Amino acid sequence: MDYRKTLDFLLHDWLDVGSLQSRSRFADHTRETFSAVLDTCEKIARDKFAPCNRLMDEQEPWLDGVTVRQPEGCAEAFEAYAHSGMLAASDDYEVGGMQLPCTVEIAANSFFSRANVSLSSVPMLTSGNARVLVAHGTPLQQQVFAIPQFSGKFGGTMCLSEPQAGSSLSDIATRATPDGTDYEHDPLGPRYRLRGNKMWISNGDHELTENIVHLVLAKIPSPDGKLISGPKGISLFVVPKKLVHANGELTGERNDVVVAGLNHKLGYRGAPNTLLNFGEGAFPARGESGAIGYLVGNPHEGLRYMFHLMNEARLAVGVSSTMLGYAGFESSLEYAKGRLQGRPVGPGGKDCSKPQVPIIQHADIKRMLLAQKSYCEGALALGLYCAKLIDEQRTGTPEASSEAALLLEVLIPVAKAWPSEWCLEANNLAIQILGGYGYTRDFPVEQLWRDNRLNMIHEGTHGIQGLDLLGRKVVMQQGAGLALLTRKIQETIDRAKRAEKFAVEVGALSNALERLNFATRNAWATGSPDDALANATLYLQAFGHVVLAWTWLDVGLCACFQLDTGRMEQDLCKGKLAALEYFYRYELPKIEAWLCVVETRAATCRLTEAEWL
């Protein structure tokens, strides 16, 4: 089944994305403009991104003296992306944007992560950087640093982690001190000198753009030179690789930022991942060591600014992960249709004199294909649903907006974590279908598996997502988020009750929902975070499976309607219904094993001592 058909089905038939056109922000758009964007992106992804995907894996970025170099083809591909306007797809007209719904933007970007996830990280980070500046920077900071990113003239990074501070961001040690006595009077914002080492900086250096805009978290020491411990001490700075005048032109000077090294990774090899040293004096800026950076917004609010677009960033990671899974699904489906091996076992055994059959005829191969389909199309549906909630949050009525915001709080950890776990498993199954061939680098599936392994680690590890969900999101506002989600799921159940054929699913999802609420209460029954959170990752897994079961039932209702009314290709609808059936029979029952640990607050792990291991 062609991916585009599934995407269109989810966008139009399921989510009714066209209904957004009634909002004034999207008034210039029509189904045709949405389709044109998807067409353009599908084509650029196929013609420019896909061809250099394996090349970028094999020829990792290298450090040529001081600059990171990449193989040919990358620059041309990024240029095509920038030229399409997608860097500001959902942004305001006044900053050069297209004011597309987030839903369409995410759908359009899915083609790029499917074709070349490493390269697609460049626009993802660049747009994200520019958006933080639009939200929190001064008009001049926006003009000088954000607009050129939306046009693709500059690239952007997010410099958060340090060697000693990964998940624990409050422990960053990069310092920002005022640059001269006139530091408060720079038109580009209060000017500081930054000194410190940043780790894991994706696209921290490259030659795809004329300049690179680093957004850097750093601490401003108090007058006694001490750093404020914890997140409160953190401020946000914009630090260009090459210095710029207030009119936006390059001054011709380099800033004191140097690539200290490249990380050599398991996957995502095409994306340069750098260690950046700020202010160590390698390139003294205006005669002095220290990287020049301009404060964004107020001091001490940096973490909040940086996390302003956290939901979007985590959702984007989830959808990237989904598309890596989807690419493997497509490869293994094609292989399974063509590869001849074995014969069906009849009542009398196998008849070896008959020709071999395509392996897609074997039940176990179909199982592995259905599993991939249920993981990847389910995750895609959830990702698009969350994107539409973001549109709702931004453009809906006040009530709809706050409801969407609340629902996003509980869904984002799932939208990020679930695909990173299960679409990785999809890649694992794709390798298995190809067998020995899948284990070679002659086929794409092994790279997809390596690439996808990153997604459980960055943008908040799996463990962090579990703690966020069980420790914050489902308990905040007296559990209002979980209550809202429960109502939403119940609405789908109620609609499904009217369709006789979903009796099994209605019963299973109702039970699962009750079980999930019960486990949530029991996890917190003692009120102790130690007790509640000891099994937070398993809670995250169970929560995710319930959310996906809900998503599938909702998608299935739509597919069933399309099938019954004869309005859509039968095979497409039957495929969705088969994936739904697979998910309910093979996947949803797994939540029992996870929840029984959560609800009994099993202390096995918590109480194990390091010396026993």
Add this chain to the structure above:
Amino acid sequence: MDYRKTLDFLLHDWLDVGSLQSRSRFADHTRETFSAVLDTCEKIARDKFAPCNRLMDEQEPWLDGVTVRQPEGCAEAFEAYAHSGMLAASDDYEVGGMQLPCTVEIAANSFFSRANVSLSSVPMLTSGNARVLVAHGTPLQQQVFAIPQFSGKFGGTMCLSEPQAGSSLSDIATRATPDGTDYEHDPLGPRYRLRGNKMWISNGDHELTENIVHLVLAKIPSPDGKLISGPKGISLFVVPKKLVHANGELTGERNDVVVAGLNHKLGYRGAPNTLLNFGEGAFPARGESGAIGYLVGNPHEGLRYMFHLMNEARLAVGVSSTMLGYAGFESSLEYAKGRLQGRPVGPGGKDCSKPQVPIIQHADIKRMLLAQKSYCEGALALGLYCAKLIDEQRTGTPEASSEAALLLEVLIPVAKAWPSEWCLEANNLAIQILGGYGYTRDFPVEQLWRDNRLNMIHEGTHGIQGLDLLGRKVVMQQGAGLALLTRKIQETIDRAKRAEKFAVEVGALSNALERLNFATRNAWATGSPDDALANATLYLQAFGHVVLAWTWLDVGLCACFQLDTGRMEQDLCKGKLAALEYFYRYELPKIEAWLCVVETRAATCRLTEAEWL
């Protein structure tokens, strides 16, 4: 906990391997000779195998004209292995062996797969090849082709697969035709000319040994030139890379076998994996094209001969997979003890002014360590148990021998498949513990994950193991194998009943065992293989988890005894008991989700049509 301590605990305290010394075959051995073998292997693995592990991954084997080349260090490491006598560790004195129990041999070899799994495949295949010849070859074939492999002078391969025949071996198309009119009178055995292409041949060429002995499956055409379809047509040939005289000396001529290419793989990169073309005339042997090969045993019995040592081969793969998992467990444990990140969450939240703690203090990190421990140590225990069954089969009383053989039938699919799935998951968790660092090639865990991914594919894929288990092993002899396993598990349950502290485990394992038998009957209730086998892989998973739960309870009983009697290091015993508790709380409950599909003969996958996907 040092690996050697766990190994010694399992061998001596749990399995009582010393009891084998009462068998005449092992009469020359003592606990001291066993320990000396383990000491030697541990040292060679550490000093010679481990140092070239990453190097062999980074500098893949390359084809230098006609010969496969490998980086320095490999030859010296293999030489040290050969010098230790381990190539014939369990073989008869008269072929140069040490007559060690298989249990000790497998335990000793575990050090090598833990240190360098690619290199350890050379001795594994060489010994396996020689053993097939000892079992089925003529005395002269043994003298000329097997003995030099036991000494490490020659290397060995197993040439089964072809591009069109992987899992479906009966479809091989390599032909063997009589070589001249005197073909039956060659002292080395009936002489044939082989022509065909073999695929996925590990160590198909290298310079570690003076010659390479290929064991090749091929078909002898009937007088009308046709090949017999199916496995019955397959015969076994010994095909040396360089021709040899009947006195064993090289004649100086090459045989007509050529490396057509190398497979570039995801992992196991250090092991050259070759496409071998036989008899295409690149090196005409004695003036003619066609690779010269000598028939082993009778025609048409080749598959049976080759599979003679199938149990040992599959067990060896399972233990390799286990040790890859174990190596990741050790790496991530060490990292977790040293890496500072984050703080415990107290009732009032986190106190950021306190120093960061080692991540091993976080419950979720301990969960991932306990999971790895329960997977890898459990799999190791099962592997050693199976090895002891092989010793029992070979040297026990007739009753004990046939009981051991029957038990092996049902356990070998698990001993191969379970570690390949769950010790791979252990490697996944090891990466997660290291976070971003685990995703880089500066740490060993990513390579272990890549290496281990092969084990679900070779030596019979996961799907094939499931079909073997549910389609043959548990139904053969009216289910005698499953009935025997059920009795064995019940014996452990009965012993555990006497120890009050295992009440939960006794109940859980009893239920699981009943469930497994019920599901087996129900899967076959209609008598149709289509119905029964549609979910064979899920049956394999559930079966494996029950077997491992049994293994852990048995190991736990031993650890408990050691702890109560104060005879063993407390931490070691407590660690085993924590892993046991983890397995029962977190793992065993998973079988419900798998078995409910099996026992209802869910047809979701089987009935899905290719066009819907």
